[in-house]
Amino acid sequence: MPMWKRQSPPKHPEPLAEVREAAIRLLARREHALLELRHKLQQRGFAAAVIEAVLQQLVAEDLLSDNRYAEIYALSRVDKGYGPWRIRRELLEHGVSEEIITAVLKNFDNDWMAKLAGLHRKRFAALPPDHSAGQAAQIRFLRQRGFTLEQINRLFQSLR
Numbered sequence: 001m002p003m004w005k006r007q008s009p010p011k012h013p014e015p016l017a018e019v020r021e022a023a024i025r026l027l028a029r030r031e032h033a034l035l036e037l038r039h040k041l042q043q044r045g046f047a048a049a050v051i052e053a054v055l056q057q058l059v060a061e062d063l064l065s066d067n068r069y070a071e072i073y074a075l076s077r078v079d080k081g082y083g084p085w086r087i088r089r090e091l092l093e094h095g096v097s098e099e100i101i102t103a104v105l106k107n108f109d110n111d112w113m114a115k116l117a118g119l120h121r122k123r124f125a126a127l128p129p130d131h132s133a134g135q136a137a138q139i140r141f142l143r144q145r146g147f148t149l150e151q152i153n154r155l156f157q158s159l160r
Helices: 015-029 034-043 048-060 066-079 084-093 098-106 112-124 132-144 149-159
Strands: none
Touching (some): 015 034, 015 048, 034 048, 066 084, 066 098, 084 098, 112 132, 112 149
16 A cells, blocks of 8 residues: 555444344345345455444444344335245244244134135136146146145135
8 A cells, every 4th residue: 555545444433333234234125134134244244243342332323133133124024025925934934933923823813715715816817727637727827826735725715
């Protein structure tokens, strides 16, 4: 480096402030689960102890909430045609607790059959399967989307 250029001091001499700033930038883009935000900060090379301190602050200030994340995530996935089991599994993978997931999915209890019927209508023109192979294909598709066998059977009964 040339002698005439002075090196500027680091933006944040305090590592806590640097980690907090990185976390706030990530949260400004979208909600994150606690586990997801921890992982992203670790990927950036911050110390685990500092990350934990910052995450505790953010939770205490209600800037980071697994509950809020689960609500937004579930709403997004329901709108895309996914069922309760798929959403539950995905939220568990993101580190959201079972209690929060159960409470969030309970809000959609009255919507599952309508969403399932809409998905079936869009994908299969609302026609009941005419043979067992067709029914198996429809069941497989709907199960992969996260709907229960009970919900799928109710749908097929309503189509007959």
